[in-house]
Amino acid sequence: MKIPFATILAVMTFAAFGDVLTPAAAGDVKVLGRPGELLQSSLNARVFSAYAQGAVYDEAENAFATHSDDSDPDRGYCGWQGEYWGKTMLCYAGAIRYTRDAKLAAWCVKKAHRLIDTYQQPDGYLSTYANRDLLRMNPESLDSAQHCCFNIWGQKYTMWALVELYRATGDGKCLEAAGKMMDHLVSQLRRLGVTIDKTGTWEGMSSMSILRPIVELYIEMPKPEYKELADYIVRATDVREGAKPEVNLIYDAFSDRPVVAWFRKPMFLAKAYEMQSFFEGVAAYHRLTGDERALASAEAFWGHLHREELNPMRSVGYFDHFLGAKRRVNGMTELCDVTHWIRLNRELWKITGETKYLDCIEESFYNAFLAGVSPDGSWGAHIVRSHGTRHLSAPQQVGMKMHQCCPDNMLRTFYDWAETVADISKDGAWEVNLYSDADISLPGMRLELRGDYPVSETFRVRAVAEKKGRLRLRVPYWAQNMVVDGTAMKPTAGRIELPVEAGEHTFDLVLKMPPRVVDSEAPEFEDIDTVTELDTAKPEGYTKRFMSWYTPEMKGLERRTAAAEIMRGPLVVAKGRLAGTSRVETFDFKTINKKGWKISLAPSARTAANAAVWGAWDMTLEKDGERRRIPVADYWSVSCIDDPENWFSLWF
Ligand SMILES: [Zn+2]
Known part of the structure; x- marks a missing residue:
């Protein structure tokens, strides 16, 4: 096999700053159990079905022909139809990695070539925007209608997908097309005399999130001008002296001020999707360059989110903004933010090996993420919430009928999960990180995980080692x-560490999961009624406006008072119709917040009786001789159905 010179150079240059571990490749992991069934359904519906490869794919490609993003007078001129082809093909590239399906790879290459041959201009421009030089609308205005432009944002996804298709299939034309796109962008910025932080939406944040794919392209094609643009983005967001730009993310990450206080208008600018995408790129930039300040800022940013923005569904943010989600009782998280919270944690885990990032991935996946995937895997939620009748199923967006930002990201999270289950550490130890049923191959080791963790506390690892070595098992916080x-x-x-000899071993494992009460940090009373629906100064305006968005039956279900959350292992416990909790008990429950109730859970026979529910328990609450009993289940099971007649709540 001929190894391209570029690859040799990349390996030589970056070996010193590598990750501390190598995750099991997606194709070497088969996710089983209930999450595995949903992953398979989603793959079937969104990748392998004739519908996915027909009408759904065609709609994404068609955006390059219609140029509706900047040519549709009915909708204004700032669409983001340009993101869907790239996001779709990132999911396909991941499907090739996970399934190693040669027929799928050939189909993807054929489609990518068609896109390149039909729509890429001789100078490399490949975008859904007809006007290539429309890179910003009115950067002086903070009014979103005047301000936004997603030309570079869309190109980011197309370029990234081409790089990942090259990696998944070895197709050089995809990589070459990605390079040409980047060459065009670099020369265009020079020609226009504009810097990337002055383009796009949210004060350059959307455009600058191209940092991650630039790093990935540069690894495959190390042209100095690509790295110069990456360097510029890092510098432009780390202004330490003089007048600071509104978006100064690397610098602000080191500040004691919460994220919500970094911006003049946080309701507009504190965008969770873009900021997390950006810091994923900052972490990757550290991997590329060894820049310690970049890594420290990504870690500091993570610290802000963990302290300030962890929401009760165990994702981060509040309606796709960082507005102090930990203090909000009407939890609303965009599924894209779950995807990117998991991705940010994954990057930091690979670089540092610290298990706190795995703890976050695990909780976010089992709760916020799985709850947001429709039970047949074909679609997903836009907003996953703490309580109500149903999550907000992804509504139509920028004129697309079969694409929406959240479902188009969904499969990537499943692959990220598969690629986090196990790894081989730099010191040669085999490491198991997540315990859902799975089959795994690592160099020198095969592993089988069985036992229906985390609904069950007892599970089994069967390990077949080719040689003597060490097996490390993660112990959650x-x-x-x-x-x-x-x-x-x-x-x-x-972690714990087990020495293993060559040969077969079986370990019977127990992680005890007594229920734990997480008291709310929200204020005792949240004033929703005095804000207007369009109040752009108060986060409560989002609750008022969006709790019943597309879900009119949700009117009146806004919470005003704080309540506690109950967790069992990584699972959020919830009440709900499918758990057998009455509607009154679900919504009008007298709160146990900060009151010191003793709680116990006993397995319920309803698990076997109700196939829709994964984990079901009878909960007993006791205090001062008073005793209450209530049927509960895991939050995913009771909340994932799109039915206005349903009810659920994670608040106690
Ligand atoms: Zn989204």
Whole structure:
């Protein structure tokens, strides 16, 4: 096999700053159990079906022909139809990695070539915007209607997908087309005399999130001008002296001020999707360059989100903004933000090996993410919420009928999960990180995980080692220890280590999951009624406006008072119709917040009786001789159906 010179150069240059571990390749992991069934359904519906490869694909490609993004007078001139081809093909590239399906790879290459041959201009421009030089609308205005332009944002996804298709299939024409796109952008910015931070939407934030795909392209095609643009983006967001730009993310990450206080108009600018996409790029930039400040800022940003923005569904943000989500009782998280919270954690985990990032991935996946995927895997939620009748199923967006920002990201999260399940550490140890049923191959080791974790506390790892070595098992933050074959073992830095000889081993494992109460940090009373629906100064305006958006039956279900959350292992516990909780008990429950109730859970027979519910328990609450009993289930199961007659709540 001929290794391209560019690859050799990349390996030589960047070996010093590599990750501390190598995750199991997606194709070496088969996710099983209930999450695995949903992953498979989603793959069937969104990748392998004739509908996906026909009408759905065609609609994404068609955006390059209609130029509706900047040519549709009915909708204004700032569409983002340009993101869908790239996001769709990122999901296909991931499907090739996960399934290793040669026929699928050939189909993708054929489609990509058609796009390139039909729509890429000789100078490399490849976008849904007819006017190539429309890179910004009115950067002086903070009014979103005047301000937004997604030309570079859309190109970012197209270029990234071409790089990932090259990696998944080896097709050089895809990589070459990505390089030509980048060459065009670099020369265009020079020609126009504009810098990238002055383009796009949200004060350059949307355009600058191109940092991640630039890094990935540069690894495959190390042209100095690509790295110069990456360097510029990092510098432009780390202005330390003099007048600071409104978006100064790397610098602000080190500040004690919460994210919500970084911007003049946080209701407009504190955008969760773009900021997380940006910092994923900052982490990748560290991997490329060894820039320690970049890594420190990504870690500091993560710290802000973990302290200020973790919402009760275990994602981050409040209606796609960082407005202090930890203090909000009407939890609303965009599915794209779940995807990118998991991606940010994954980058930091690979670079540092720290298990706190795995804890976040695990909780976000089992709760916010799975709840947002429709039960047949074909579509998803735009907004996943803490309570109500249903999540907000992704509505039509910028004139598309079969694409929406959130479902178009969904499969990537499943692959990210598969690629986090296990790894081989730099010191050669095999590491298991997530315990859902799965089959895994690592160099020198095959693993089988069985036992229906985390609904079950007991599960089994069967390990077949080709040689003597060490097997490390992650112990989540909520567990005191892990019981291995009857012996409790205390973790060090979030892991226990087992020596293994060559041959086959079976370990019976227990992670005890007593229920734990998470008292709310929200104010005792949230004033929703005095804000107007379009109040752009107060976060409550979002609750008022969006709680019943497309879901009119939700009117009146806004919470005004704080309540506690109950967790069992990584699962958020919830009340709901499917758990057997009455509607009155679900919404009008007398809160246990900060009141010190004792809680216990006993497995319920309803799990077997109700196929829609994964985990079901009878909860008992006791305090001062008072005792309450209530049927509960895992939050995913009770909340994922798109039915206005349903009800659920994670608040107690
Ligand atoms: Zn979205």
